[in-house]
Amino acid sequence: MKLMYVMALASLLYLPAKAQTFMTRNGKVNFYSKTPLEDIKAENRQVVAAIDLGKKTVALTLLQKNFLFEKQLMQDHYNENYVESDKFPKAQFTGTITGNVGTTPGTYKVQISGNLTLHGVTKPVSAPAEFEVADGKVTGKADFKVKPSDFDIKIPSLVKDKIASEISVQVVAACTALSK
Amino acid sequence: MDMQRRIIQTIFLLLVCGRMMAQDSSLMKMMDDAVAESQKGQVVTGTFKATQIVNLPTVESPGKKSLQFMIMHRFGKLNGGAYELFGLDNASIRFALDYGITDRFSVGLGRSSVDKTFDGSLKYKLLQQKETGMPISVSLYGLITNYTQRYTDKPYLDAGYRTAYTTQVIIAKKFSSAFSFEVVPSWIHYNITPTPEDKNDLFAVSAGGRLKFTKRMSVNAEYNYLLRNQVVSTKVYDAISGGIDIETGGHVFQLVFTNAAGMVGPYYLAKTDGSWGKGDIYFGFNITRNFNFKK
Numbered sequence: 011m012k013l014m015y016v017m018a019l020a021s022l023l024y025l026p027a028k029a030q031t032f033m034t035r036n037g038k039v040n041f042y043s044k045t046p047l048e049d050i051k052a053e054n055r056q057v058v059a060a061i062d063l064g065k066k067t068v069a070l071t072l073l074q075k076n077f078l079f080e081k082q083l084m085q086d087h088y089n090e091n092y093v094e095s096d097k098f099p100k101a102q103f104t105g106t107i108t109g110n111v112g113t114t115p116g117t118y119k120v121q122i123s124g125n126l127t128l129h130g131v132t133k134p135v136s137a138p139a140e141f142e143v144a145d146g147k148v149t150g151k152a153d154f155k156v157k158p159s160d161f162d163i164k165i166p167s168l169v170k171d172k173i174a175s176e177i178s179v180q181v182v183a184a185c186t187a188l189s190k
Numbered sequence: 191m192d193m194q195r196r197i198i199q200t201i202f203l204l205l206v207c208g209r210m211m212a213q214d215s216s217l218m219k220m221m222d223d224a225v226a227e228s229q230k231g232q233v234v235t236g237t238f239k240a241t242q243i244v245n246l247p248t249v250e251s252p253g254k255k256s257l258q259f260m261i262m263h264r265f266g267k268l269n270g271g272a273y274e275l276f277g278l279d280n281a282s283i284r285f286a287l288d289y290g291i292t293d294r295f296s297v298g299l300g301r302s303s304v305d306k307t308f309d310g311s312l313k314y315k316l317l318q319q320k321e322t323g324m325p326i327s328v329s330l331y332g333l334i335t336n337y338t339q340r341y342t343d344k345p346y347l348d349a350g351y352r353t354a355y356t357t358q359v360i361i362a363k364k365f366s367s368a369f370s371f372e373v374v375p376s377w378i379h380y381n382i383t384p385t386p387e388d389k390n391d392l393f394a395v396s397a398g399g400r401l402k403f404t405k406r407m408s409v410n411a412e413y414n415y416l417l418r419n420q421v422v423s424t425k426v427y428d429a430i431s432g433g434i435d436i437e438t439g440g441h442v443f444q445l446v447f448t449n450a451a452g453m454v455g456p457y458y459l460a461k462t463d464g465s466w467g468k469g470d471i472y473f474g475f476n477i478t479r480n481f482n483f484k485k
Contacts, residue, residue, distance in 0.1 A: 031217060033217070033220065033221070035224045035228075056228045058221045058224040058225050060217055060220075060221060062217075069217075069218070069221060071221050071222070071224075071225050072225075073225060073228060073229055073232070075229075075232050075235070076228065076232075080482075080484050081253065081256065081482045081484060082252075082253025082254065082256065082290075082293060083253060083256065083440065083480050083482075085235070086235055086236050087439075089235060089236065090235075090236045090367075090405065091405050091406060091437075094367075094405070096366075096367035097367070099229065100225065166406075166438070168438050168439060169438075169439045172439070188217070
């Protein structure tokens with residue numbers, strides 16, 4: 011009898027863990043820099059994101075070179091001069107969810123806090139987020155701001171007026187349940 | 191019996207825990223794999239800062255819907271001495287506009303003061319170096335020149351005779367973020383030559399590179415080797431040029447030293463009459479400015 015209990019308990023532990031991991035390879039991260047002189051925006055549609063509702067953790071990885079800008083020259087400068095993509099190809103975020111995200115379909119407002127690694131510098135970031143739970147799918151959305159200076163990204167005085175000191179970042183990741 | 195049960199229990203628990211842990215690390219692995227996968231096909235960008243090293247074109251072209259305005263300027267020869275203020279009293283200039291029709295195809299128009307030469311050009315990025323797979327970039331460059339300098343003693347020089355064609359295959363590799371190198375075979379066709387002994391079809395091989403020493407500055411050099419016994423009526427030298435690139439936002443400044451007075455194919459490749467050894471060195475600069483027409 012004891013064996014049965016243990017097995018049942020273990021199965022309970024095991025099953026939810028399986029159904030509560032969600033992942034995507036084409037999550038979206040946008041960023042905007044708004045100044046009176048110039049608006050800069052870029053989009054990365056190849057963001058890899060994972061959400062574990064069991065452990066209440068999230069993870070995000072992207073390649074800097076996958077950010078597409080409207081102007082090719084901006085893209086070149088972003089990679090060559092600012093985030094130095096040859097040296098630091100990836101940006102990463104790992105964090106935890108504070109708040110309740112149910113398994114029943116609906117929208118859940120929570121708080122996410124964790125560490126953002128960018129340009130070789132890791133800094134804590136926290137932001138309100140929204141999780142939309144649907145059948146076999148969880149869509150995570152978050153907006154936050156990043157200061158280039160926090161991540162050791164130097165902006166020369168000549169273009170200082172064209173790049174905002176705070177960049178708005180938008181994340182949308184529609185993750186599907188991982189099937190084993 | 192009790193023993194057996196305990197063993198089964200333990201094995202089962204181990205299995206479950208193992209599965210759970212494996213799942214966690216395999217998730218991180220899956221994420222890393224997915225990222226690595228998308229990195230593979232990535233095109234290597236920024237092989238060179240500008241569309242030319244000094245005179246020699248690079249594999250780069252203006253992006254789609256972007257217009258590049260360029261001023262190429264050469265002062266006189268340094269060996270003009272103090273009387274000519276080391277060449278600063280004289281100048282020759284080329285203005286050029288290059289426009290990206292797509293990210294890989296651009297068209298250009300230019301005019302040089304040397305021989306009052308107009309030029310039109312096409313550049314196409316045939317191959318692009320990738321992170322894995324394609325090891326090199328190859329661009330094709332075609333240039334047509336027509337000089338309009340009046341020669342009253344040569345009334346037979348019609349538009350056809352004044353036209354020359356330059357075709358270049360630019361083969362480049364970005365070895366690291368700091369170092370890029372290119373090799374460029376060139377073919378020049380003149381519709382008329384000064385004497386019958388001079389060849390109408392000339393071949394040259396050029397090599398050039400850049401070495402970045404800060405994120406926005408690099409030293410560049412190019413050597414243009416004109417195959418011998420093609421131009422025989424005048425003494426010509428190989429054009430050897432070097433300089434520094436300084437990039438600031440939408441501008442690239444290039445400060446250059448060269449023994450070539452001309453700035454387009456038929457001139458710097460096959461009509462360079464200056465010699466470094468004799469001090470026929472021109473100081474000059476190229477300035478590019480980019481304008482975007484994308485909303």
